[in-house]
Amino acid sequence: MSKATHLECSLCGTRFEAGQIANLCSCGGPLLVRYDLDKIRHRWLRREVPNGTSSMWRYSPVLPPADSAITSLGEGWTPLIRTKRLGARVGAEALWVKDEGMNPTASFKARGLSCAISMCVELGIKKVAIPSAGNAASALAAYAAAAGIESYIFMPRDVPQANYLECKAYGANVTLVDGLISDCGKMVAERGPKEGWFDVSTLKEPYRIEGKKTMGYEVAEQMGWELPEAIFYPTGGGVGLIGMWKAFAEMEKLGWIGGKRPKMIAVQAEGCAPIVKAFEENEPRSKFFENAHTVAAGLRVPKALGDFLVLQGVRESGGAAVAVSDDEMLDAGIQLASDEGIYAAPEGAACVAALRKLLASGLLKSSDRIVLYNTGSGLKYPEAYSTRFPRNGAGEQDKLGGLITPR
Ligand SMILES: *Cc1c(COP(=O)(O)O)cnc(C)c1O
Numbered sequence: 001m002s003k004a005t006h007l008e009c010s011l012c013g014t015r016f017e018a019g020q021i022a023n024l025c026s027c028g029g030p031l032l033v034r035y036d037l038d039k040i041r042h043r044w045l046r047r048e049v050p051n052g053t054s055s056m057w058r059y060s061p062v063l064p065p066a067d068s069a070i071t072s073l074g075e076g077w078t079p080l081i082r083t084k085r086l087g088a089r090v091g092a093e094a095l096w097v098k099d100e101g102m103n104p105t106a107s108f109k110a111r112g113l114s115c116a117i118s119m120c121v122e123l124g125i126k127k128v129a130i131p132s133a134g135n136a137a138s139a140l141a142a143y144a145a146a147a148g149i150e151s152y153i154f155m156p157r158d159v160p161q162a163n164y165l166e167c168k169a170y171g172a173n174v175t176l177v178d179g180l181i182s183d184c185g186k187m188v189a190e191r192g193p194k195e196g197w198f199d200v201s202t203l204k205e206p207y208r209i210e211g212k213k214t215m216g217y218e219v220a221e222q223m224g225w226e227l228p229e230a231i232f233y234p235t236g237g238g239v240g241l242i243g244m245w246k247a248f249a250e251m252e253k254l255g256w257i258g259g260k261r262p263k264m265i266a267v268q269a270e271g272c273a274p275i276v277k278a279f280e281e282n283e284p285r286s287k288f289f290e291n292a293h294t295v296a297a298g299l300r301v302p303k304a305l306g307d308f309l310v311l312q313g314v315r316e317s318g319g320a321a322v323a324v325s326d327d328e329m330l331d332a333g334i335q336l337a338s339d340e341g342i343y344a345a346p347e348g349a350a351c352v353a354a355l356r357k358l359l360a361s362g363l364l365k366s367s368d369r370i371v372l373y374n375t376g377s378g379l380k381y382p383e384a385y386s387t388r389f390p391r392n393g394a395g396e397q398d399k400l401g402g403l404i405t406p407r
Pocket of ligand 1: 107109134135136202234235236237238239240241298299345347348375376
C-alpha cells in the first residue's frame, strides 16, 4: 500500500489515485505526490528523525514506497562540509558544500532512481527505459540491476565515458544516439509503449522528485532545522530544486520549520541556459535552447518539462538564475578541489563560479549562510578535467614520463 494519499497535477490540479502506474497528466503536467501531513505530524516527531537509518530512507514516512519494496544501495545522508579556505577566498563567511558525489554511482541521481525503482518493485513493473545525458542512466542501471528489473537506456553518443561503461557493466541495454537528450527522449516515447517499457524520464513519472526532495530534508536536519539564506543548485531538468522546494513546504506543514526560505539560485551553463533566459525575460516558461553545448553533461537540457516549477521556486524565494561558462566551471572545480579536497563534477563546480558572481552583484551578503550542491563526483568527468591537465602537453609529458616510465 502506498503511503501517499494521491497524486496531483502540478499544472491543472487534477487528482489521481495513489498506488497506480502513472506518467504525466493528460494535460501534459508532471504529477506531484501528496501525503496526509496532518496525520503524519502526530506520528513522526522531528526529534525522532536522528534515530533513523543513515540514508535518505530516514525520511521514509514522507516517501511513497512500502518498506518491503525499498531498493537501496545506501543513497543520501551525504556530508555537509563547512569550507575552510574557499569561503574566505570568495568572501562568504559561512559556506558549506553538500557533497552528493558520495552517493552510489557518484551522483545525486541515485536518490531519485532509488525511489522510482522502489515504486516499480511495488507496482510490479518489470522493464524501465530512460533518456539520459549521463548520470541518470548510471543510477537507473544500478538500481534496476539491484531490483532485478530490465533497463533500456538511450544516451547521446558523446556521453561521458564513465556513464557508458557503468551502464554496460550494470547489464543495461544501451543505445547510443546521434543527438541530444531531447532526441533520446523522443525515441523512448516512440518505442516504449510497443515494448512495454515504463518511462522514467525526468518528471514523466512522479517518484524521482520524491527521492530528490530528501536533499531538502537533509540540509534542514544537518543545519539544526535552520535553513540557510541561499542554496545554489546546478539546474538541468530542475528536479532537485523542485524537490527541495516541495520538501520545505512539507516540513513547514509537519511543524519542523517556519516560513523562512533560502534564496534558491538556479545555476546553468552559458552553452545551455534556457531557465536563465526565461528568468531574465520574466517569462513563466523557458524556450528550447538551440545548439546546447557544455562539458557539464547534466546541465545539457535544452528544454525542461518542469521549467515553470523551477522558475516559480526561484522567484518565490527571491533567488536568481545565473549562467557560467565551461572555463569558469573547470577553474572553479580545480579551486574547490585544491582548497577543500572536494573533487566536484563540473555541474557542482558551476555553483562556486556562480557564487562569485552573486556576491559581486550584492544579492547575497558575506555573512549569509550559503550551501552549494555538488551534485556529482569529478571522478566521472576525466574528459572535461583532462583538458586542464594534458598528459601529452609540453612539459607535463617529461615530468610524468620521468616518474612513471620504467627505465
Ligand atoms: C542531472 C544532473 C544535474 C541536473 O539535475 P536536475 O535536478 O535534473 O536539474 C546536475 N548535476 C549533475 C551531476 C547531474 O547528473
